[in-house]
Amino acid sequence: MIGPPKLTRFERARIVGARALQVSLGAPILVQLDIDVSDAIDIAIVELNERVLPMTVRRSLPEGTFQDIPLIDLLGSP
Numbered sequence: 001m002i003g004p005p006k007l008t009r010f011e012r013a014r015i016v017g018a019r020a021l022q023v024s025l026g027a028p029i030l031v032q033l034d035i036d037v038s039d040a041i042d043i044a045i046v047e048l049n050e051r052v053l054p055m056t057v058r059r060s061l062p063e064g065t066f067q068d069i070p071l072i073d074l075l076g077s078p
């Protein structure tokens with residue numbers, strides 16, 4: 001695996017931002033939410049914490065090689 005075995009703070013920010021954009025554009029929400037959660041970013045954070053996002057992180061090196069890692073593998077055990 002390229003890089004650290006965990007999700008970095010930059011990858012986490014990118015995933016939350018991308019998912020929040022999807023939610024704001026009408027994508028279905030993948031978890032049950034509390035009444036007080038209505039912001040797209042908060043919804044994306046809840047979905048990430050619940051480990052339900054079917055996303056892949058692409059890590060690349062300066063020479064142009066890359067590795068696609070499923071998000072669930074970087075989040076570790078619950």
